[in-house]
Amino acid sequence: MLAERPGARSMSRYAWMAPAVVLLALLLVYLFGDGEGGRVQVRSEGADYQRLQIGDPDDMGALQATAPLSAATREHVLQNLSRFRAEYQMLGPSVALSAAPGSARATELAERLRALLAQYNLGDFATQEGGGQPAVSADGLVLGVRPADRAIARELIAALAPMLAGSVTIGFDDTLPTGRMQLRVREVSGFTPQGVAVLGAAGR
Structure with missing residues (x-):
């Protein structure tokens, strides 16, 4: 009769934990990894714009005029922005924010975005509006960037995705400096x- 190898019994004792470890790893990737990229889909694009869709606004249920962003979502976005800042630290990206005049909801979202971006010195309110205007009509969010900064723009939108749902248009503008973005x-x-902002015109 063959002798049992030392440690074999102890290894088999913990074999049942393997599926649980795999599930935990998948959960951590979903919560804190780069899973937001899957929620951001390209709807259409042209020479000077790219239109994105974050999630499905029709699945958001009943909407409210205002609601505070949940602590879990806020922390999720901050972790995403921390990674974004670390990845592009040498470039020193910055975002100038503005909101549609007379829209309380647009202003509220702009203020939330500004507060989160400011945690990592990534953004502040714009001193003047201009640039980054896509050639197509756009609602929701409009992010103006240099054409060469297309990938950075997508990464930024993915970082903010947990707090957003709906339409985002990236407009390319050669007059903007590298790393400088304008988010309206x-x-x-x-x-x-839960405080997730549903972008675009009210359809309900």
Whole structure:
């Protein structure tokens, strides 16, 4: 009879934990990894713009005029922005924010975005509006960037995705400096009970 190898029994004792470890790893990737990229889909694009869709606004349920961003979502976005800042630290990206005049919801979202971006010195309110204007009509969010900064723009939108749902248009503008982006909030339908902003014109 062959002798049992030392440690074999102890290894088999913990074999049942393997599926749980795999599930935990997948959960951590979903919560804190780069899973937001999967929620950001390209809807259409042209020479001077790219239109994105974050999630499905129709799945957001009843909307409210305002609702605070949940602590879990806020922390998720901050972790994403921390990674974004670390990845592009040498470039020193910055975002100038503005909101559609007279829209309380657009202004509220712009203020939330500014507060989160400011945590890592990534953004502040714009002193003047201009540049980054796509050649197509756009609602929701409009992000103006240099054409060469297309990938950076997508990474930024993915970092903010947990707090957003709806339409985002990236407009390419050669007059903007490298790493300088202009983010304008045009239309916000409302907020979910968890504070997620649903972008675009109200359709309900």
